[in-house]
Amino acid sequence: MKIATFNVNGVNGRLSLLLQWLAEAEPDVVCLQELKAPQDKFPVAAIRAAGYGAIWQGQKSWNGVAILARGADPIETRRGLPGDEGDTQSRYIEAAVSGVLIGCLYLPNGNPAPGPKFDYKLSWFERLSSYAGELLAHEIPVALVGDFNVMPTELDVYKPERWLDDALFRPEVRQGFHKLVAQGWTDGLRELHAGERIYTFWDYFRNAWGRNAGLRIDHLLLSPKLAKQLAASDVDRHVRGWEKASDHAPVWIEISDKEPGGGH
Numbered sequence: 001m002k003i004a005t006f007n008v009n010g011v012n013g014r015l016s017l018l019l020q021w022l023a024e025a026e027p028d029v030v031c032l033q034e035l036k037a038p039q040d041k042f043p044v045a046a047i048r049a050a051g052y053g054a055i056w057q058g059q060k061s062w063n064g065v066a067i068l069a070r071g072a073d074p075i076e077t078r079r080g081l082p083g084d085e086g087d088t089q090s091r092y093i094e095a096a097v098s099g100v101l102i103g104c105l106y107l108p109n110g111n112p113a114p115g116p117k118f119d120y121k122l123s124w125f126e127r128l129s130s131y132a133g134e135l136l137a138h139e140i141p142v143a144l145v146g147d148f149n150v151m152p153t154e155l156d157v158y159k160p161e162r163w164l165d166d167a168l169f170r171p172e173v174r175q176g177f178h179k180l181v182a183q184g185w186t187d188g189l190r191e192l193h194a195g196e197r198i199y200t201f202w203d204y205f206r207n208a209w210g211r212n213a214g215l216r217i218d219h220l221l222l223s224p225k226l227a228k229q230l231a232a233s234d235v236d237r238h239v240r241g242w243e244k245a246s247d248h249a250p251v252w253i254e255i256s257d258k259e260p261g262g263g264h
Helices: 015-025 044-049 116-137 171-181 188-192 237-241
Strands: 002-007 029-033 052-057 065-070 075-079 092-097 100-106 142-147 218-222 230-235 251-255
Touching (some): 002 218, 015 044, 052 092, 188 230, 188 251, 218 251
Antiparallel strands (some): 029 065, 075 092, 142 218
């Protein structure tokens, strides 16, 4: 099973690019972020024509998350993160696909920090951690997938010293990520690329793509059961070089059908 995450930065404006990548990569499950489309403007017909079922939570102009499943309809299990009934931002959607619970998330950016947006980021992160702990307690295969807007370590950012005061790299945010992982999650990309400088995002400004001045902010966290079956992980970085590309590249993992030791 191939599970991917892709911040498309506008699903309608980049629909042809998304469809091209789906045809090329053939992921089984895709978590999309930054749809930037209201609920009724999600391009469901084109995505179904490409062979994918979908659930989505749109929002006009901003945010928005979706889960696509190849040859299947994701079974929605949750819409919105628990812990704040007044939160109307479309940042979390969850579904069961082929026996795996997929949580698709778009964690707030948080800039400028300090400030109200940063406070919202930290409180959202707390809610995510609390809920993630509940998911782990069920001891089922779970993947928390998406744009976390966090560079966990200095290895995940091209010039760490320039990012010290940024909401994506401040100590409180990195601490939040490490606290989340310490519950028992495995960072699917880093697990197989330890010590490697590997990025998932390149800004549109200052020729960041050309200079490979990137950030690793898109993550796939796996519950213990899934982590045992992790077979491969990588970034389809060439997609960032396509015409009218998103500033993010798709990131994916492959889960083996067999658990170590011969079980299924």
